[in-house]
Amino acid sequence: MPQTGPLKADVVIIGAGSAGMSAYKSARNFTDSILVIEEAHYGTTCARVGCMPSKLLIAAAEAAHHAHHAGRFGIRVSQVGVDGRAVMTRVRAERDRFVGFVLEDVEGWPEAHKIKGSARFTAPGRLLLDDGTAIEAGRVVIATGSRAVWPSAWDALGDRLIINDDVFDWDDLPGSVAVFGNGVIGLELAQALARLGVRVKLFGRSGRVGPLTDPAVTDAAHAAFAAEYRFTPNAQVVAVERQGDAVVVTEQVDGHEIEERFDYLIAATGRRPNLDRLGLEHAGIALDERGTPIGWDRHTTRIGDSVIFLAGDAAPDAPLLHEASDAGRIAGENAARFPFVAPRHRRTAIGVVFSDPQIAMIGQSHAQLEQAKTSFVTGTVDFTGQGRSRVAGRNVGRLNIYAHRVTGKFLGAEMVGPAAEHIAHLLAWALEADRSVQQMLDSPFYHPVIEEGVRTALRAARDAMDATSPAHRPCLDCRPAA
The missing domain is CATH 3.30.390.30 (FAD/NAD-linked reductase, C-terminal dimerisation domain)
Incomplete structure (x- = not known):
């Protein structure tokens, strides 16, 4: 018989990335009344645009770097050339292979457990999909991940503004790139592209180098990177604008304004959790000034005394695959076994x-x-x-x-x-x-x-x-x- 009235499930999981997939597998050990809602792509950020494609780009960069510097060991390399199209062909092919493994996993799930669409709360325990479908949920696991953010003024750059996701769809390497953001993504991409022959400058503004907080280690890291490519951890950027097909960055250096043109600007300036579109206020969840749920417990993944669990990059936790998988497992088990909610050990950072x-x-x-x-x-x-x-x-x-x-x-x-x-x-x-x-x-x-x-x-x-x-x-x- 056709479905009448709202869909119902003991556990509803919003998001099918690393945390959501882990939550699903964990919850299925205790209940078969599960729905997984995914609005975009099944699979993990790691496989699609994160860990794996970035390491593929880095592997190519390291090969070029070692060939260029073989002479210090007495090894003569007559010519080193970087074929940008070949580099990116391998990156995309291997990336697609990793994604394929993830999709094979999801394809093995019962079709009745999978729903495509976006969801938002209309009341505690009630969700509404963008196609008008209503869902009644006993418990909800939120695993919606995060998204890149950048200054709104950069929107005027149009297609010259990209994020790391876009890099891995390139057919060829560009001639020049300005990378903004001296966190993990910025450091990895800037160095890899520089080693592959792209003219690169990395602009930071915090003075830090990646996640480092120790001043002595930070100084050692900056010295190492700055010796290889242009990296300013605390850049004084005056303006960023588009001129034709170029991005022009104006920077204050030693009291002088210097302009430089780049083919693209890569925004690696941070990410925000995808929580703002879920209508959490209708579920009775209080948020702090940053939009983060108040009362989230890292060891149970439960938000306060609610029936909502939060895991993965959407949570105020380390944005790492193994942490997302662990949190998803905890969330799925606790949601499925509710009202029994058990704290679980979290790994050393x-x-x-x-x-x-x-x-x-x-x-x-x-x-x-x-x-x-x-x-x-x-x-x-x-x-x-x-x-x-x-x-x-x-x-x-x-x-x-x-x-x-x-x-x-x-x-x-x-x-x-x-x-x-x-x-x-x-x-x-x-x-x-x-x-x-x-x-x-x-x-x-x-x-x-x-x-x-x-x-x-x-x-x-x-x-x-x-x-x-x-x-x-x-x-x-x-x-x-x-």
């Missing part, structure tokens, strides 16, 4: 920027420790002279490790340097295991490896603790020191 040198953030940042007035010491290694890094010609960067001044517990780290993506995992696992600096030093370190730099930083942290309070610091592990 870890973040990586796939620049060269790479950036890594583990656990508590320098800024968080300072803000909390934590008593901590810093152990440092400068990779300039680190053995294996120097052998490979990757001896750039700095690692700062933070440890509690009294207990010796490892608290977190910030790093720019070689193999940061791998070192970050070792440090995150140590933090997850609640290890002390001494216990970490008692772990094995092979020779010669880049990880020996971690040991150098750990030793420096231990020495700093010994220098400040050797008589009062407890013996956490009295085995022979490393």
